[in-house]
Amino acid sequence: MTEPTRDRTGDEPIPEATVARLPVYLRGLLELADAGVETVSSVGLAELAGVNAANVRKDLSYLHAHGTRGVGYEVGHLVSEISLVLGGGRPSPVVIVGVGNLGRALSRYDGFVAGGFPIAGLVDADPAVVGRKVAGTVVRPVDELASLVAETGATVGIVATPAAAAQEAVGHLVAAGIRSILNFAPSVVAVPAHVDVRQVDLATELQILGYHQHRRTTGDTSRAAG
């Protein structure tokens, strides 16, 4: 409260729940910036993100993003701060393992490139798929993964294989030096402690919806969950 001590970028731990909301704030802020809006209040940002305003303020207090009392937050400033925290501002090239239906769709998804996650390359274990051109990129064999990562500086791996092949795919990625993995395969995978895995499971999401639906139709006084 007297001296502005240790102020290194990203040195304080930001709660996971906050980190998960930052991308949503960022999206809303980019829309505002596009529309020429220069300041936004916590209430305004809360509406865009679908959360509570006090939550927004507390979240932003973890960053080095301060607002002006009586006015609000400067949109451009928030965009910079959040972008910095989420990946340091540099693009993170992505390698995709598994070029089935989902892998192909992901490789063509332009939201990745726009969000700073260009596709560095595609690999597949199936020789019938290797060599084919998908979304402008030639699919390479799995044993070239390490060199692909080295060449392109890829930092993120996406697993889009069948469940049975997911653990092996993760092993290849880790061996190639990748430490951030997004796993679309419906399978819990084991990784060393220094590797970060996030699971995106479509069937699981549907089943969670199924629970609430089932409850709504059989139970009585239930409350909708977001």
Place this chain on the structure above:
Amino acid sequence: MTEPTRDRTGDEPIPEATVARLPVYLRGLLELADAGVETVSSVGLAELAGVNAANVRKDLSYLHAHGTRGVGYEVGHLVSEISLVLGGGRPSPVVIVGVGNLGRALSRYDGFVAGGFPIAGLVDADPAVVGRKVAGTVVRPVDELASLVAETGATVGIVATPAAAAQEAVGHLVAAGIRSILNFAPSVVAVPAHVDVRQVDLATELQILGYHQHRRTTGDTSRAAG
């Protein structure tokens, strides 16, 4: 009748965090059942699901699933109980709005059918796409959504449109009577209180990974997050 509080299926509220883990347990249990395993301990199931064993026990205590002390849980029984809680055992047909890259991939994803979520139909706002056959189904125009839902008994909607079209797509789904929606568009959507929306946002997931990666490389004493 004056019968006391008997166990109506799904009458107690199950914590959200537990609901989100049940599909993961179910997957592991189905694997065990396939392998002919008949009982499993909370420790065994915890390993399969990647969580703490006490957590498994507490989660299962919310269901009507009891184990045998000194032995464990009966795999077949758990499968039935969890399946029942997650959607009542009946299949929930799914309509997909938006037949771009992602919509096509989802419509071909066999995990849905296997998990009790058959594709009831596809719709798209683009006349150039309407009428084309995707994954064995003819794409229908958005204004046929209500009749499609009525015909097929679809209970779940998947939004796979661009962000700008997501709110409108959700509006159509709600108007057609759908009350469970899985939104793949990177956009916060507003829905009436009786409608349940879950967001699956690929760019957001990558950005969360980006935060941890950035922290690992710039910060020092950090701990890996699951």
Place this chain on the structure above:
DNA sequence: GTATGTGAATAGATTCACAGCT
């Protein structure tokens, strides 16, 4: 001996409510 079931303890996240700045 082994494994469940659960109260108690701990940790984490959200929301409230208001002091303090512009």
Place this chain on the structure above:
DNA sequence: AGCTGTGAATCTATTCACATAC
């Protein structure tokens, strides 16, 4: 007046530890 920033209160979730049952 309006809006941020944050301690305190509340709610939710996880983990521990052990009595209880097989």
